Amino acid sequence: MPQKADKLLPIMTGQPVIPVLKIARAADAAPLARALAKGGLPAIEITLRTRDALDAIRIAAAEVPEAIIGAGTILSARQYDQAVDAGARFIVSPGTTQELLDAARASDTPLLPGAITPSEIMAAAEEGYALLKFFPAEQAGGAAFLKALSSPLAGVRFCPTGGITAANAASYLSLPNVICVGGSWVAPDELVDAGDWVAIEELARKAVAAAGA
Template sequence: MQRAPHKNQESHQMKTVSEIVRLGPVIPVLAFDSVEQGEHVSRALHAGGVKVLEITLRTAAGIAAIERASQLADDIVVGVGTITKPEHCAQAKKAGAQFGVSPGLTKDMHKAAQDAGLPLLPGVMTPSDIIAAMELGYEIVKFFPAQQAGGIPMLQAFHGPFPNLKICPTGGITAETAPSFLAQPNVVCVGGSWLTPKAALAAQNWEEVTRLARAASELAPHK
Protein backbone atom coordinates (compact mmCIF):
# COMPACT_ATOMS: atom_id res chain seq x y z
CA MET A 1 0.00 0.00 0.00
CA GLN A 2 1.35 3.41 -0.97
CA ARG A 3 1.77 5.94 1.77
CA ALA A 4 -0.11 9.18 1.12
CA PRO A 5 2.26 12.09 0.48
CA HIS A 6 0.70 14.21 3.21
CA LYS A 7 -2.45 13.83 5.22
CA ASN A 8 -3.56 17.42 4.54
CA GLN A 9 -3.53 17.13 0.77
CA GLU A 10 -6.67 17.08 -1.35
CA SER A 11 -7.33 13.37 -0.72
CA HIS A 12 -7.80 14.15 2.96
CA GLN A 13 -10.06 17.16 2.58
CA MET A 14 -12.62 17.53 5.33
CA LYS A 15 -15.70 15.35 4.98
CA THR A 16 -18.98 15.79 6.79
CA VAL A 17 -20.34 13.13 9.12
CA SER A 18 -23.08 12.52 6.56
CA GLU A 19 -20.48 11.73 3.91
CA ILE A 20 -18.37 9.61 6.25
CA VAL A 21 -21.13 7.30 7.49
CA ARG A 22 -22.05 6.51 3.89
CA LEU A 23 -18.58 5.28 2.94
CA GLY A 24 -19.37 1.79 4.18
CA PRO A 25 -21.95 -0.17 6.17
CA VAL A 26 -19.62 -0.91 9.10
CA ILE A 27 -17.28 1.37 11.03
CA PRO A 28 -14.87 -0.77 13.05
CA VAL A 29 -14.35 0.35 16.64
CA LEU A 30 -10.67 -0.13 17.39
CA ALA A 31 -8.45 -0.14 20.48
CA PHE A 32 -4.77 -0.84 19.95
CA ASP A 33 -2.08 -2.09 22.31
CA SER A 34 0.63 -0.38 20.25
CA VAL A 35 1.09 1.90 17.27
CA GLU A 36 2.59 -1.01 15.31
CA GLN A 37 -0.46 -3.16 15.96
CA GLY A 38 -2.61 -0.26 14.86
CA GLU A 39 -0.78 0.06 11.56
CA HIS A 40 -1.07 -3.68 10.81
CA VAL A 41 -4.78 -3.75 11.63
CA SER A 42 -5.52 -0.55 9.72
CA ARG A 43 -3.77 -1.94 6.64
CA ALA A 44 -5.62 -5.24 6.95
CA LEU A 45 -9.01 -3.54 7.27
CA HIS A 46 -8.30 -1.28 4.31
CA ALA A 47 -7.28 -4.30 2.23
CA GLY A 48 -10.73 -5.74 2.97
CA GLY A 49 -12.49 -2.63 1.69
CA VAL A 50 -13.07 -0.80 4.97
CA LYS A 51 -12.19 2.85 4.49
CA VAL A 52 -13.52 4.39 7.71
CA LEU A 53 -11.80 3.60 11.01
CA GLU A 54 -12.75 4.65 14.51
CA ILE A 55 -9.59 4.47 16.62
CA THR A 56 -10.53 4.93 20.24
CA LEU A 57 -8.72 6.68 23.05
CA ARG A 58 -9.20 3.66 25.31
CA THR A 59 -5.48 2.88 25.23
CA ALA A 60 -2.33 4.98 25.46
CA ALA A 61 -1.55 4.20 21.80
CA GLY A 62 -4.70 5.89 20.51
CA ILE A 63 -3.43 9.31 19.41
CA ALA A 64 -0.22 7.98 17.84
CA ALA A 65 -2.19 5.22 16.09
CA ILE A 66 -4.51 7.83 14.60
CA GLU A 67 -1.56 9.77 13.27
CA ARG A 68 -0.01 6.65 11.69
CA ALA A 69 -3.25 5.30 10.22
CA SER A 70 -4.25 8.63 8.70
CA GLN A 71 -1.14 8.49 6.49
CA LEU A 72 -1.51 4.92 5.22
CA ALA A 73 -3.65 5.53 2.15
CA ASP A 74 -5.31 8.35 0.24
CA ASP A 75 -8.83 7.04 0.83
CA ILE A 76 -8.63 6.12 4.52
CA VAL A 77 -10.83 8.25 6.79
CA VAL A 78 -9.67 8.00 10.39
CA GLY A 79 -11.82 9.09 13.29
CA VAL A 80 -11.17 9.34 17.00
CA GLY A 81 -13.47 7.36 19.26
CA THR A 82 -14.36 7.48 22.93
CA ILE A 83 -14.13 11.25 23.15
CA THR A 84 -15.09 11.95 26.76
CA LYS A 85 -13.33 15.29 27.35
CA PRO A 86 -13.47 18.49 25.30
CA GLU A 87 -9.67 18.62 24.98
CA HIS A 88 -9.69 15.28 23.14
CA CYS A 89 -11.07 17.05 20.06
CA ALA A 90 -8.08 19.31 19.44
CA GLN A 91 -5.61 16.52 20.28
CA ALA A 92 -7.17 14.14 17.77
CA LYS A 93 -7.54 16.79 15.06
CA LYS A 94 -3.84 17.64 15.39
CA ALA A 95 -3.00 13.93 15.01
CA GLY A 96 -4.92 13.72 11.74
CA ALA A 97 -8.40 12.57 12.79
CA GLN A 98 -11.10 13.60 10.31
CA PHE A 99 -14.07 13.06 12.61
CA GLY A 100 -14.87 12.30 16.23
CA VAL A 101 -17.17 9.84 17.97
CA SER A 102 -18.35 10.21 21.55
CA PRO A 103 -20.40 7.93 23.85
CA GLY A 104 -22.39 10.99 24.96
CA LEU A 105 -22.65 14.73 24.38
CA THR A 106 -22.27 17.93 26.36
CA LYS A 107 -22.38 21.54 25.22
CA ASP A 108 -18.69 21.91 26.10
CA MET A 109 -17.80 18.90 23.94
CA HIS A 110 -19.91 20.25 21.09
CA LYS A 111 -18.14 23.60 21.27
CA ALA A 112 -14.69 21.97 21.48
CA ALA A 113 -15.43 19.90 18.37
CA GLN A 114 -16.58 23.00 16.51
CA ASP A 115 -13.54 25.00 17.62
CA ALA A 116 -11.23 22.18 16.49
CA GLY A 117 -12.99 21.80 13.14
CA LEU A 118 -13.73 18.17 13.97
CA PRO A 119 -17.05 16.79 12.65
CA LEU A 120 -18.69 14.93 15.54
CA LEU A 121 -20.89 11.82 15.73
CA PRO A 122 -22.34 12.19 19.22
CA GLY A 123 -23.62 9.33 21.34
CA VAL A 124 -27.23 9.13 22.52
CA MET A 125 -29.22 6.55 24.44
CA THR A 126 -32.56 8.17 25.29
CA PRO A 127 -35.14 10.46 23.65
CA SER A 128 -33.90 13.30 25.85
CA ASP A 129 -30.36 12.70 24.57
CA ILE A 130 -31.65 12.85 21.00
CA ILE A 131 -33.57 16.08 21.55
CA ALA A 132 -30.51 17.70 23.15
CA ALA A 133 -28.34 16.63 20.19
CA MET A 134 -30.89 17.86 17.67
CA GLU A 135 -31.08 21.24 19.44
CA LEU A 136 -27.34 21.57 18.79
CA GLY A 137 -27.87 20.83 15.10
CA TYR A 138 -27.02 17.12 14.87
CA GLU A 139 -28.93 15.08 12.29
CA ILE A 140 -26.84 11.90 12.63
CA VAL A 141 -26.11 10.31 16.01
CA LYS A 142 -24.53 7.21 17.48
CA PHE A 143 -26.91 5.00 19.49
CA PHE A 144 -24.79 3.60 22.30
CA PRO A 145 -24.68 1.04 23.79
CA ALA A 146 -27.08 -0.21 21.15
CA GLN A 147 -27.75 -3.80 22.15
CA GLN A 148 -27.78 -3.13 25.88
CA ALA A 149 -30.03 -0.07 25.48
CA GLY A 150 -32.82 -1.85 23.64
CA GLY A 151 -31.39 -2.87 20.27
CA ILE A 152 -33.62 -2.98 17.22
CA PRO A 153 -36.91 -2.47 19.13
CA MET A 154 -35.51 0.79 20.53
CA LEU A 155 -34.41 1.95 17.08
CA GLN A 156 -37.90 1.22 15.80
CA ALA A 157 -39.39 3.19 18.68
CA PHE A 158 -37.11 6.16 17.92
CA HIS A 159 -38.25 6.24 14.29
CA GLY A 160 -41.75 7.48 15.14
CA PRO A 161 -40.92 10.71 16.98
CA PHE A 162 -37.65 11.27 15.10
CA PRO A 163 -38.43 10.22 11.50
CA ASN A 164 -35.61 12.21 9.91
CA LEU A 165 -32.86 11.22 12.33
CA LYS A 166 -30.11 8.96 11.00
CA ILE A 167 -28.42 6.61 13.44
CA CYS A 168 -25.21 4.60 13.73
CA PRO A 169 -25.90 1.96 16.40
CA THR A 170 -22.78 0.74 18.19
CA GLY A 171 -22.28 -1.65 21.08
CA GLY A 172 -22.93 -5.37 21.21
CA ILE A 173 -23.51 -5.72 17.46
CA THR A 174 -22.09 -8.83 15.81
CA ALA A 175 -21.56 -10.13 12.30
CA GLU A 176 -24.76 -12.12 12.74
CA THR A 177 -26.94 -9.24 13.97
CA ALA A 178 -25.51 -6.44 11.82
CA PRO A 179 -27.76 -7.15 8.79
CA SER A 180 -30.90 -6.80 10.93
CA PHE A 181 -29.68 -3.47 12.30
CA LEU A 182 -28.78 -2.23 8.81
CA ALA A 183 -32.26 -3.12 7.58
CA GLN A 184 -33.84 -0.48 9.82
CA PRO A 185 -34.91 2.65 7.92
CA ASN A 186 -33.18 5.03 10.35
CA VAL A 187 -29.85 3.15 10.42
CA VAL A 188 -27.21 4.53 8.08
CA CYS A 189 -24.34 2.29 9.25
CA VAL A 190 -23.26 0.31 12.31
CA GLY A 191 -20.20 0.35 14.52
CA GLY A 192 -18.60 -2.84 15.72
CA SER A 193 -15.54 -4.52 17.13
CA TRP A 194 -16.11 -7.97 15.60
CA LEU A 195 -13.79 -7.16 12.69
CA THR A 196 -10.81 -7.35 15.05
CA PRO A 197 -11.25 -10.38 17.32
CA LYS A 198 -8.79 -10.56 20.19
CA ALA A 199 -7.54 -14.00 19.16
CA ALA A 200 -6.68 -12.80 15.64
CA LEU A 201 -4.84 -9.77 16.97
CA ALA A 202 -2.92 -11.82 19.52
CA ALA A 203 -1.85 -14.23 16.76
CA GLN A 204 -1.10 -11.35 14.38
CA ASN A 205 -3.48 -12.99 11.93
CA TRP A 206 -3.99 -9.98 9.70
CA GLU A 207 -5.46 -12.15 6.93
CA GLU A 208 -8.39 -12.98 9.21
CA VAL A 209 -8.96 -9.28 9.84
CA THR A 210 -9.01 -8.67 6.09
CA ARG A 211 -11.46 -11.54 5.60
CA LEU A 212 -13.84 -10.14 8.22
CA ALA A 213 -13.49 -6.65 6.74
CA ARG A 214 -14.35 -7.91 3.28
CA ALA A 215 -17.45 -9.68 4.60
CA ALA A 216 -18.53 -6.54 6.45
CA SER A 217 -18.01 -4.38 3.37
CA GLU A 218 -20.37 -6.62 1.41
CA LEU A 219 -23.31 -6.20 3.81
CA ALA A 220 -26.52 -4.52 2.69
CA PRO A 221 -25.99 -1.18 0.95
CA HIS A 222 -25.96 1.79 3.28
CA LYS A 223 -28.73 4.37 2.92
Protein backbone atom coordinates in the same frame (compact mmCIF):
# COMPACT_ATOMS: atom_id res chain seq x y z
CA MET B 1 -24.56 23.50 9.98
CA PRO B 2 -23.15 22.87 13.47
CA GLN B 3 -22.48 19.18 12.90
CA LYS B 4 -20.63 19.63 9.59
CA ALA B 5 -22.77 16.85 8.17
CA ASP B 6 -21.33 17.48 4.71
CA LYS B 7 -18.08 15.94 6.01
CA LEU B 8 -19.56 13.27 8.28
CA LEU B 9 -22.36 11.90 6.10
CA PRO B 10 -20.11 10.58 3.30
CA ILE B 11 -18.10 8.65 5.90
CA MET B 12 -21.21 7.09 7.40
CA THR B 13 -22.84 6.23 4.08
CA GLY B 14 -19.61 5.01 2.51
CA GLN B 15 -19.63 1.63 4.26
CA PRO B 16 -22.12 -0.42 6.28
CA VAL B 17 -19.79 -1.12 9.20
CA ILE B 18 -17.32 1.21 10.89
CA PRO B 19 -14.74 -0.89 12.75
CA VAL B 20 -14.39 0.19 16.37
CA LEU B 21 -10.83 -0.58 17.44
CA LYS B 22 -9.02 -0.71 20.77
CA ILE B 23 -5.35 -0.76 19.72
CA ALA B 24 -2.94 -1.75 22.47
CA ARG B 25 0.21 -1.55 20.32
CA ALA B 26 0.78 1.46 18.10
CA ALA B 27 2.78 -0.71 15.71
CA ASP B 28 -0.41 -2.58 14.82
CA ALA B 29 -2.20 0.56 13.65
CA ALA B 30 -0.93 0.80 10.07
CA PRO B 31 -1.24 -2.86 9.04
CA LEU B 32 -4.64 -3.10 10.71
CA ALA B 33 -5.96 0.02 8.98
CA ARG B 34 -4.51 -1.19 5.68
CA ALA B 35 -6.17 -4.61 5.99
CA LEU B 36 -9.56 -3.13 6.81
CA ALA B 37 -9.33 -0.64 3.94
CA LYS B 38 -8.39 -3.43 1.50
CA GLY B 39 -11.41 -5.36 2.73
CA GLY B 40 -13.72 -2.46 1.92
CA LEU B 41 -13.87 -0.68 5.29
CA PRO B 42 -11.59 2.35 4.97
CA ALA B 43 -13.25 4.41 7.73
CA ILE B 44 -12.21 3.18 11.16
CA GLU B 45 -12.67 4.43 14.70
CA ILE B 46 -9.65 4.10 16.99
CA THR B 47 -10.88 4.51 20.55
CA LEU B 48 -8.95 6.40 23.21
CA ARG B 49 -9.10 3.45 25.58
CA THR B 50 -5.43 2.52 25.50
CA ARG B 51 -2.16 4.27 26.24
CA ASP B 52 -1.08 3.99 22.60
CA ALA B 53 -4.33 5.24 21.08
CA LEU B 54 -3.14 8.69 20.01
CA ASP B 55 0.06 7.25 18.58
CA ALA B 56 -2.01 4.66 16.73
CA ILE B 57 -4.15 7.41 15.20
CA ARG B 58 -1.05 9.36 14.23
CA ILE B 59 0.64 6.37 12.60
CA ALA B 60 -2.43 5.14 10.74
CA ALA B 61 -3.27 8.63 9.46
CA ALA B 62 0.29 9.19 8.24
CA GLU B 63 1.02 5.75 6.78
CA VAL B 64 -2.33 4.60 5.37
CA PRO B 65 -3.68 7.38 3.14
CA GLU B 66 -6.43 5.15 1.78
CA ALA B 67 -7.95 4.90 5.28
CA ILE B 68 -10.22 7.46 6.97
CA ILE B 69 -9.10 7.54 10.57
CA GLY B 70 -11.52 8.58 13.29
CA ALA B 71 -11.10 8.84 17.05
CA GLY B 72 -13.60 7.39 19.50
CA THR B 73 -14.32 7.49 23.21
CA ILE B 74 -13.63 11.23 23.15
CA LEU B 75 -14.77 12.64 26.50
CA SER B 76 -13.37 16.18 26.62
CA ALA B 77 -12.33 19.14 24.52
CA ARG B 78 -8.70 18.35 25.31
CA GLN B 79 -9.03 14.85 23.89
CA TYR B 80 -10.90 16.27 20.89
CA ASP B 81 -8.00 18.58 20.10
CA GLN B 82 -5.40 15.86 20.72
CA ALA B 83 -7.15 13.48 18.35
CA VAL B 84 -7.47 16.10 15.63
CA ASP B 85 -3.81 17.02 16.03
CA ALA B 86 -2.94 13.33 15.64
CA GLY B 87 -4.77 13.20 12.32
CA ALA B 88 -8.33 12.09 13.13
CA ARG B 89 -10.80 13.06 10.43
CA PHE B 90 -13.90 12.47 12.52
CA ILE B 91 -14.61 12.34 16.25
CA VAL B 92 -16.95 9.97 18.08
CA SER B 93 -18.12 10.30 21.68
CA PRO B 94 -20.29 7.95 23.78
CA GLY B 95 -22.48 10.84 24.90
CA THR B 96 -23.10 14.53 24.36
CA THR B 97 -21.85 17.38 26.55
CA GLN B 98 -21.75 21.11 26.05
CA GLU B 99 -17.96 20.99 26.23
CA LEU B 100 -17.82 18.60 23.29
CA LEU B 101 -20.38 20.59 21.31
CA ASP B 102 -18.30 23.73 21.84
CA ALA B 103 -15.13 21.91 20.77
CA ALA B 104 -16.87 20.64 17.65
CA ARG B 105 -18.12 24.10 16.80
CA ALA B 106 -14.56 25.44 16.97
CA SER B 107 -13.12 22.61 14.87
CA ASP B 108 -13.23 21.71 11.19
CA THR B 109 -13.38 18.02 12.19
CA PRO B 110 -16.95 16.70 12.57
CA LEU B 111 -18.39 15.13 15.70
CA LEU B 112 -20.64 12.08 15.96
CA PRO B 113 -21.98 12.36 19.51
CA GLY B 114 -23.84 9.67 21.39
CA ALA B 115 -27.48 9.83 22.50
CA ILE B 116 -29.91 7.17 23.69
CA THR B 117 -33.09 8.56 25.22
CA PRO B 118 -35.67 10.61 23.32
CA SER B 119 -34.76 13.63 25.46
CA GLU B 120 -31.04 13.29 24.67
CA ILE B 121 -31.79 12.87 20.98
CA MET B 122 -34.12 15.88 20.94
CA ALA B 123 -31.54 18.00 22.77
CA ALA B 124 -28.87 17.03 20.22
CA ALA B 125 -31.27 17.82 17.37
CA GLU B 126 -31.89 21.27 18.85
CA GLU B 127 -28.13 21.85 18.59
CA GLY B 128 -28.25 20.97 14.89
CA TYR B 129 -27.20 17.32 15.13
CA ALA B 130 -29.13 14.91 12.92
CA LEU B 131 -26.45 12.19 12.84
CA LEU B 132 -25.89 10.46 16.16
CA LYS B 133 -24.22 7.47 17.72
CA PHE B 134 -26.59 5.14 19.58
CA PHE B 135 -24.58 3.56 22.40
CA PRO B 136 -24.63 1.04 23.97
CA ALA B 137 -27.07 -0.26 21.39
CA GLU B 138 -27.89 -3.76 22.58
CA GLN B 139 -28.00 -2.83 26.25
CA ALA B 140 -30.23 0.19 25.54
CA GLY B 141 -32.96 -1.78 23.79
CA GLY B 142 -31.40 -2.82 20.51
CA ALA B 143 -32.94 -2.69 17.07
CA ALA B 144 -36.48 -2.79 18.45
CA PHE B 145 -35.88 0.40 20.43
CA LEU B 146 -34.33 2.18 17.46
CA LYS B 147 -37.22 1.12 15.25
CA ALA B 148 -39.63 2.66 17.76
CA LEU B 149 -37.75 5.97 17.50
CA SER B 150 -37.89 6.08 13.70
CA SER B 151 -41.35 7.62 13.45
CA PRO B 152 -41.45 10.25 16.25
CA LEU B 153 -37.82 11.27 15.63
CA ALA B 154 -37.77 10.75 11.89
CA GLY B 155 -35.25 13.49 11.18
CA VAL B 156 -32.42 11.80 13.08
CA ARG B 157 -30.26 8.95 11.81
CA PHE B 158 -27.94 6.73 13.80
CA CYS B 159 -24.79 4.66 13.89
CA PRO B 160 -25.53 2.13 16.64
CA THR B 161 -22.56 0.58 18.43
CA GLY B 162 -22.19 -1.65 21.47
CA GLY B 163 -23.01 -5.32 21.21
CA ILE B 164 -23.25 -5.25 17.41
CA THR B 165 -22.07 -8.51 15.86
CA ALA B 166 -22.07 -10.28 12.51
CA ALA B 167 -25.23 -12.05 13.69
CA ASN B 168 -27.33 -8.98 14.51
CA ALA B 169 -25.87 -6.23 12.28
CA ALA B 170 -28.44 -6.83 9.54
CA SER B 171 -31.34 -6.22 11.95
CA TYR B 172 -29.98 -2.73 12.59
CA LEU B 173 -29.00 -1.95 9.00
CA SER B 174 -32.54 -2.76 7.84
CA LEU B 175 -33.97 0.12 9.87
CA PRO B 176 -34.82 3.39 8.08
CA ASN B 177 -33.06 5.51 10.71
CA VAL B 178 -29.79 3.55 10.72
CA ILE B 179 -27.04 4.56 8.28
CA CYS B 180 -24.28 2.25 9.44
CA VAL B 181 -23.23 0.27 12.49
CA GLY B 182 -20.05 0.26 14.55
CA GLY B 183 -18.49 -2.98 15.65
CA SER B 184 -15.32 -4.69 16.74
CA TRP B 185 -16.05 -8.14 15.31
CA VAL B 186 -14.22 -7.36 12.05
CA ALA B 187 -10.94 -7.03 13.97
CA PRO B 188 -11.07 -9.38 16.98
CA ASP B 189 -8.31 -9.10 19.55
CA GLU B 190 -6.91 -12.54 18.87
CA LEU B 191 -6.35 -11.80 15.17
CA VAL B 192 -4.80 -8.41 15.92
CA ASP B 193 -2.52 -9.95 18.54
CA ALA B 194 -1.46 -12.58 16.03
CA GLY B 195 -0.92 -10.03 13.27
CA ASP B 196 -3.25 -11.99 10.99
CA TRP B 197 -4.05 -9.12 8.65
CA VAL B 198 -5.21 -11.45 5.87
CA ALA B 199 -7.93 -12.88 8.12
CA ILE B 200 -9.01 -9.40 9.18
CA GLU B 201 -9.20 -8.28 5.55
CA GLU B 202 -11.44 -11.27 4.84
CA LEU B 203 -13.70 -10.45 7.80
CA ALA B 204 -14.05 -6.93 6.42
CA ARG B 205 -15.00 -8.29 3.00
CA LYS B 206 -17.58 -10.58 4.57
CA ALA B 207 -19.09 -7.69 6.53
CA VAL B 208 -19.47 -5.61 3.39
CA ALA B 209 -20.92 -8.52 1.44
CA ALA B 210 -23.38 -9.46 4.20
CA ALA B 211 -24.66 -5.91 4.42
CA GLY B 212 -25.31 -5.84 0.69
CA ALA B 213 -27.09 -9.18 0.63
